[in-house]
Amino acid sequence: MLKRLLPLLLGCACAMLQAAPPLSDTRLHELASDPFWLALGHYQRDRLGGWHSHVDDDAFFFAERGERDPAAELAAILAALYREPGLADRHPQCRFPARTRWLRERLTLNDLPQPQCREYDDWYAEIAPHSTVLVFPAAYLNSPSSMFGHTLLRIDPAGIDTQGSALLSYALNFGAYIEGSDNSILYAWKGLMGGYPGLFALLPYREKLTEYSRLENRDLWEYRLNLTTEETGRMVEHVWELRQIQFDYYFFDENCSYRLLELLDIARPGLELTKGFSLTAIPADTVRAVEQAGLIESVDYRPSREKELLERAAPLSQAERDWTRRLAEDSAPLASPAFQALPTGRQAQVLDAAYRLIRYRKSGEERDEASARDSHRLLQAINRNPPPRLAVARPVPPEKGHPSRTWQLAFGNREQRSFAEYGLRMAYHDLQDNLDGFPLGAQIEIAQLKLRQYEGNHWQLQQLDLANIRSLTPRSALLSPWSWQVGSGLERVIGKGRHDNEQLVGHLSGGIGSTWQLDESLVGFALATTRLEQNEDFAAFISPAAGFDAGLLWRNPLGNLGLEAGADYFHNGEVRRTLSLAQHWEIADNLGLRLSARRELSQQASPASEVSLQLRWYHY
């Protein structure tokens, strides 16, 4: 009897469940074209005028065509919100709290079932969102991929400044999810080309701090945003909807910074921050956009551990630096009369520098007993004789640096022939460019095109760079980093040529060497180089060369001056030498004027000289 009744009873229960209210077609389309709904679905216009979501994950959509049809998706989730509340954590309302809230408010859905969202409620309570900080780990010289920087968000609970600690806050990071163990070339390639899925991750901020400040030695900039508690909460609510949801990840455009801008658009609808970042979203440009939108309330700066170490060692004498190195090798001489003879205040600084040096060297390595013991001994000594607080001066913040794209216009003369040259560089900075917000000695150029028009209206492709990266990090008494460079693309070199003594060649080149700080504003560098070249003047299709590249970089009141000499010795006997001098004049924040002179020598052609004056306009 009961068995027969059961289906009936269940049938009644189902009938009692509410159904979604009917929605007219016009109303549905009106709602589905609301910017906030489009933002929640990460929709963007495609070329044919339709919609397409950045999300590449079926779990994110209820409608079959949800990825391309915001209206169908809206109708589908609206129905799904009325599912059996017993689904609890698996209920669409629990999976999509931001969509739920918005629909409930827009359609005054007072009759929604009320599932228990335990997981979500616990998660939200643990984060306790109150305010938002945009975090920008700046570029680190010796890591090319970091040169663009990165951005993430920190979500702080209430009272963070007076009661709490940022180390207890959560960081929200968007990054590629890397499967398995691709080698690094494949890794970089796939990272650039979208071979990895992108996912949001939420993890303790202290781990991100360790990663950037200790392991990668990157300075951190923290921009407190003026988002209200409600706005921060709305954003975090949506972040839950993105849990384990895959996006396509592209290094240049759909990257960490772009995704964060999307989130800020959700926090405060109407900001439209993502507009204007369709081709590239370079973190510093996006920080600038956030600043221009008036979102930044205050800025904090955290120097990297490396910078702190160098700052601590800066005032030390040569003898004290020797002590620093010795103590970092072995803590035994701590008790020696020679060390004890140093004045107490100087001892304190040496101890701190030595401790920092050990930790710097050990960073990222497996723990070993000997260095752990030495570190501990130094800490005990520091405890008895603590150093004065370390104050690292705040450099110019990265968003105050020049915008990433550069337009170039030059006039010049090569061997009695005048020319005009038109150039565009998609990103980012070279050794002489306006320096504010960038480290001296760093260069990363991606996609640069130069067209030259000689008198008589003769046009030629002068240069097409794929990438051109240089990292000149000075060695110091305590640290001895390598300097290096890589470059690839098409360029004109001295040769037989068709019309003149210039030949367009393809090349792949690299170099490694050292850089020295010769004076406060002067560095010198010397690198051994190799080069593969495809040159029509040569018999072989590809010709290898070895050579050197050395020069000076001087930071002067006008701007940067570079003096450089290089040579390539080809296996076929050709020897090509160049000597160049360039003085850059920083006219304005986004404007530079550069005077360059160049002398090229070759076995195959007569020497050539070139002088040019170039205007550089940094504009995004």
Add this chain to the structure above:
Amino acid sequence: MKRILLGSLLAAVSLNALAEAPGGPSCGWGNMLFKGQRGTATHLVASTTNGSSGNATFGMTSGTNGCRTDGALTYTGKPMLVLGSIMDELSEDMAKGEGEALTTYAVLLGVPPEDRARFAAVTHEHFAEIFSSADVTAKDVHNATLAVLKKDTRLAKYAEQA
């Protein structure tokens, strides 16, 4: 297929995490001075994609860098977990008598702002007892700290409520 692959990868990661002792040994990042903390340098490769390798965590889950929230942790969980991940920073701050990690520890112990200077001074003074060797674990440090606090009339109450 991709999802299945990812799913099994995640499962493999969490299995690995489960195979480890509570709180470590691979709990935390590289650069670890004290036992119970050890890291790998694999995260260095994460910079072109700014991603994480095999660690798509979403807060609250166990296994943030191998640190586990569950298991045989004697204390309320969170303080020990956090302590385990800031041992290096904390030891340095305590030796010097100030710093963010030291403040964080005070927050975890429920020490309000008005008592934090005192907390910093007392732990600085007793650094040698709290970080008694290079082999102390987060648990040792926590126990030793509580013992030190108990001897201080103003701070004793925070040791009792912890």
